[in-house]
Amino acid sequence: MSGQWGFTTSRPTDARYGDDVAKYAMSHGEPGLKTFVREVLQNSNDARLDNDQPARVTFKLESLQGDEAIEYLRALDIETWAEHANLASDTESGKHIAEAIKRIKDDEKIRILTIEDENTEGLLGEENADESNFTALVRDVLFSSKSGDTAGGSYGLGKAVLWLYSGLSLVMFNSTLSEPNPKDQSPRLIGRTRLPTHKSEDGDTVYQGHGWYGGLNGDEEGARPESIWGEEAESIAEDLQLSRPDGPGTSIQVVDFRVPTAEERLDDEELADQITEMAIEWFWPAIYRGDLEVAVEVEGESKQASIDEYPQYEPFTNCLDDRDDSVSELDESGDVAQAAISLDVPEKSDGSGGADGQLGLLVRRANTGEYQHRNEVAFVRGAGMVVEYYDRDRVVVGNQDFHAVLLGGRARPWGTDESPQDADTIVEEFLTAAEPPQHDEWVRTETLANTYSRGFRTAVEGIKSDVTETLRGFVAPDVDRGTTGPQRLGNRFKIGNESRGGRSDRESPSSQRVTGDTNISFDDVYTHWSFNGEVEPLSDRNEIRAVTVSLIRMAEERATSDRLPVQNISSDTAGVSISLPEQNDVQVGRLEPAPGTSKISFEGVSIEDHRQVETRLKVSVDVAERRDE
Amino acid sequence: MTTELHHLQSAAHPMIDTQFLAGERELTEKDLRPYLQPLGRSIDLSPVDERIEEIRADDDIDASLIDAELAPTLHRTLDLTRNEAADAGLWHYLCVVRFPEFVHYRWDHVFNPESPGNMEEKFLKAGTDAYSNALHRIWWGAELTYEEGESGEVEDRDYSRTKRVLGFQELANDILDHDFARYIPVTHACGDLLGHDTLNEIKDEGTYDDPPSNSNIASRTTTLLREELTVRRVEMMEEDDIVETIKELRDDVMRREAGWS
Numbered sequence: 043m044s045g046q047w048g049f050t051t052s053r054p055t056d057a058r059y060g061d062d063v064a065k066y067a068m069s070h071g072e073p074g075l076k077t078f079v080r081e082v083l084q085n086s087n088d089a090r091l092d093n094d095q096p097a098r099v100t101f102k103l104e105s106l107q108g109d110e111a112i113e114y115l116r117a118l119d120i121e122t123w124a125e126h127a128n129l130a131s132d133t134e135s136g137k138h139i140a141e142a143i144k145r146i147k148d149d150e151k152i153r154i155l156t157i158e159d160e161n162t163e164g165l166l167g168e169e170n171a172d173e174s175n176f177t178a179l180v181r182d183v184l185f186s187s188k189s190g191d192t193a194g195g196s197y198g199l200g201k202a203v204l205w206l207y208s209g210l211s212l213v214m215f216n217s218t219l220s221e222p223n224p225k226d227q228s229p230r231l232i233g234r235t236r237l238p239t240h241k242s243e244d245g246d247t248v249y250q251g252h253g254w255y256g257g258l259n260g261d262e263e264g265a266r267p268e269s270i271w272g273e274e275a276e277s278i279a280e281d282l283q284l285s286r287p288d289g290p291g292t293s294i295q296v297v298d299f300r301v302p303t304a305e306e307r308l309d310d311e312e313l314a315d316q317i318t319e320m321a322i323e324w325f326w327p328a329i330y331r332g333d334l335e336v337a338v339e340v341e342g343e344s345k346q347a348s349i350d351e352y353p354q355y356e357p358f359t360n361c362l363d364d365r366d367d368s369v370s371e372l373d374e375s376g377d378v379a380q381a382a383i384s385l386d387v388p389e390k391s392d393g394s395g396g397a398d399g400q401l402g403l404l405v406r407r408a409n410t411g412e413y414q415h416r417n418e419v420a421f422v423r424g425a426g427m428v429v430e431y432y433d434r435d436r437v438v439v440g441n442q443d444f445h446a447v448l449l450g451g452r453a454r455p456w457g458t459d460e461s462p463q464d465a466d467t468i469v470e471e472f473l474t475a476a477e478p479p480q481h482d483e484w485v486r487t488e489t490l491a492n493t494y495s496r497g498f499r500t501a502v503e504g505i506k507s508d509v510t511e512t513l514r515g516f517v518a519p520d521v522d523r524g525t526t527g528p529q530r531l532g533n534r535f536k537i538g539n540e541s542r543g544g545r546s547d548r549e550s551p552s553s554q555r556v557t558g559d560t561n562i563s564f565d566d567v568y569t570h571w572s573f574n575g576e577v578e579p580l581s582d583r584n585e586i587r588a589v590t591v592s593l594i595r596m597a598e599e600r601a602t603s604d605r606l607p608v609q610n611i612s613s614d615t616a617g618v619s620i621s622l623p624e625q626n627d628v629q630v631g632r633l634e635p636a637p638g639t640s641k642i643s644f645e646g647v648s649i650e651d652h653r654q655v656e657t658r659l660k661v662s663v664d665v666a667e668r669r670d671e
Numbered sequence: 672m673t674t675e676l677h678h679l680q681s682a683a684h685p686m687i688d689t690q691f692l693a694g695e696r697e698l699t700e701k702d703l704r705p706y707l708q709p710l711g712r713s714i715d716l717s718p719v720d721e722r723i724e725e726i727r728a729d730d731d732i733d734a735s736l737i738d739a740e741l742a743p744t745l746h747r748t749l750d751l752t753r754n755e756a757a758d759a760g761l762w763h764y765l766c767v768v769r770f771p772e773f774v775h776y777r778w779d780h781v782f783n784p785e786s787p788g789n790m791e792e793k794f795l796k797a798g799t800d801a802y803s804n805a806l807h808r809i810w811w812g813a814e815l816t817y818e819e820g821e822s823g824e825v826e827d828r829d830y831s832r833t834k835r836v837l838g839f840q841e842l843a844n845d846i847l848d849h850d851f852a853r854y855i856p857v858t859h860a861c862g863d864l865l866g867h868d869t870l871n872e873i874k875d876e877g878t879y880d881d882p883p884s885n886s887n888i889a890s891r892t893t894t895l896l897r898e899e900l901t902v903r904r905v906e907m908m909e910e911d912d913i914v915e916t917i918k919e920l921r922d923d924v925m926r927r928e929a930g931w932s
Contacts (some may be wrong), residue, residue: 433842597897598850656901 328426424452
């Protein structure tokens with residue numbers, strides 16, 4: 043008995059897939075092993091059963107050769123799959139699949155990585171359920187069914203890495219369900235491949251590219267294969283080296299595992315070491331809390347990932363250990379101090395939520411030998427994954443070296459006897475929404491903008507500067523250096539030149555009052571610079587009083603005080619009065635809008651410029667509290 | 672007596688406080704011991720001490736000429752490789768520990784307790800900034816402007832351009848404060864084409880009615896040059912081309928036709 047492959051057909055007019063969109067979304071940035079380990083562990087971590095047991099995840103690396111490989115591929119119904127893969131590999135985007143097939147043939151071996159988790163929910167849900175673990179992981183693209191507040195992943199993107207790391211774009215699943223949903227017949231076995239859209243040999247049928255491995259539900263034509271259950275699944279799983287222990291959980295097999303961006307293929311041992319190290323690097327909080335156990339198995343030998351073997355993370359766990367004995371000043375190496383950082387979560391657009399939340403910052407003075415991750419702040423929330431190591435080396439030039447942990451959401455009370463409070467849950471939800479698909483920072487995201495009302499931006503963008511400020515208090519020496527860097531919260535803000543990719547980071551986000559886009563380019567025909575832009579205040583409470591546009595000559599390393607005169611400026615915003623006054627003897631463009639104007643756009647040109655040296659646009663905006671209308 | 676060169680670690684910077692900058696407090700080698708890293712090199716710095724003594728004793732030397740007067744001795748005595756000279760901590764050590772009196776003597780006029788930054792940078796800048804640190808600027812000013820003698824010996828070096836540049840403070844600042852200074856042909860051309868003597872000679876010829884002051888010419892020309900270098904790669908320019916470019920810009924400035932000045 044074995045399963046078989048079925049591919050979804052589509053009409054010639056339907057959209058075609060060169061490849062899996064989600065794969066690319068996920069591969070943006072850093073598709074090294076780090077992304078894979080983080081996403082996979084996060085998926086399991088999120089699916090942990092609600093009991094006192096940890097989620098256990100084992101990465102099993104195997105290279106199958108000779109008869110073993112042949113048996114395996116036969117169980118995988120590779121012939122049917124290959125027919126489609128061959129048709130698809132003619133396409134540009136199918137090339138990497140053709141290469142992978144060739145490599146497997148040449149090497150006569152195939153590497154598979156199986157990720158087996160235990161004490162997790164398993165692939166619950168009907169085959170065609172609207173929302174379920176099963177459909178989210180196996181069927182849907184860019185849907186997530188994870189419950190909003192504490193789950194690590196809220197985009198449903200994480201699973202895309204599985205196919206990205208399979209040379210054949212082929213992943214198998216075998217799951218023991220934690221509840222009889224949809225039936226009491228575990229395990230449940232299914233496979234999925236994501237090939238480019240391809241045509242049958244005769245050209246008559248178009249296949250979407252999405253294929254499933256499972257049992258065909260005979261009566262319906264063109265129906266996709268569904269999960270295979272119970273004993274039959276067990277027997278196939280055995281042939282696929284995908285058998286599971288008894289407890290609930292899911293085994294995921296990445297067929298022809300590879301790191302898409304790696305320069306060379308690492309051997310199994312090296313790969314295993316890297317997986318272990320990354321598991322500790324990014325999940326030490328969950329592991330330390332006993333919520334997660336990670337092991338790596340090569341050639342049948344299993345090794346538990348242990349924080350003890352990576353002393354570079356000890357300074358961080360010490361922060362939690364010693365939180366109860368925290369001190370007010372970091373006098374000695376190893377001292378831990380703590381501070382609360384406030385985070386005012388705005389209400390959601392529907393009026394719910396909102397809280398004066400707090401984040402906990404734990405800072406530990408470093409020993410001289412502790413140089414790894416030195417002067418970094420590990421950002422953590424309840425999911426127990428390190429979202430980011432925030433490098434604050436600059437803060438401590440000449441000061442005391444440290445390691446710090448920022449605990450947000452449900453993680454806030456870790457290391458104390460307290461339990462999370464309602465505000466912590468609200469913060470947790472807020473921080474989750476502030477994570478981009480890669481979950482590697484807390485920033486302004488579309489989810490935040492769609493979910494929360496005004497104030498979310500200040501809240502999320504203020505976290506880092508508050509952390510820095512608080513750190514300074516702990517690690518800066520007690521020397522009066524005069525007032526350094528007064529917050530000049532003036533009414534003016536300069537917008538950098540977007541076309542140079544230069545967003546000015548010198549202004550702290552909290553002092554930023556306006557946002558917008560500007561462009562400047564040289565017009566060869568009229569030998570002048572033409573420019574345009576659009577500005578608006580960040581806050582609805584503000585309005586624009588005046589905009590002054592000047593053209594700055596640049597030198598190699600910075601702006602000069604030279605200005606190129608503005609010849610002309612216009613605006614299609616209604617009710618704007620325009621003038622060309624002189625500033626320091628050079629003509630600039632000035633726009634003064636009618637009261638109540640927020641957004642204002644403009645365009646204009648410089649005088650003729652024969653020197654054509656680098657010139658940028660400087661836009662100064664006067665904003666003020668909106669006047670009563 | 673030789674001085675063992677040290678690197679002063681940045682951890683010591685908080686000790687360079689307002690009191691120290693005001694000259695009211697000294698920091699000895701002993702005070703800074705935990706922050707001093709020996710560089711494994713000893714140099715007899717007494718010629719520099721002596722030269723500083725002479726300069727201080729000579730009432731005729733104009734304050735603006737101190738750098739120019741000290742430069743040849745400092746550069747000859749501190750015979751560093753560029754690699755060594757790039758270590759900011761070395762200059763911090765020399766300024767803070769070895770020659771603080773000189774820094775005060777040369778720069779006390781910029782000290783303002785309200786904004787001690789101006790004075791602080793005379794002690795604690797350096798590295799990529801050839802403009803600020805009191806000794807670093809003199810050494811690099813010399814390094815970038817001296818002419819090797821035929822013998823190649825230290826004693827045989829010609830520092831007349833060095834004295835010309837460092838003796839014309841605006842020009843020295845205009846050169847040393849910008850990235851192009853690191854490219855010798857440009858620095859030399861600026862020194863040769865924008866020095867007082869060259870400019871005065873042109874003025875004497877009477878070609879230009881009412882030309883701008885030498886300081887204006889130097890600063891305006893170097894500004895235009897920097898702007899020019901946003902679209903030209905100076906390392907790709909032939910020396911003749913560099914000289915021509917600077918001459919053209921300078922003559923434009925003298926004609927007061929530098930675009931929209």
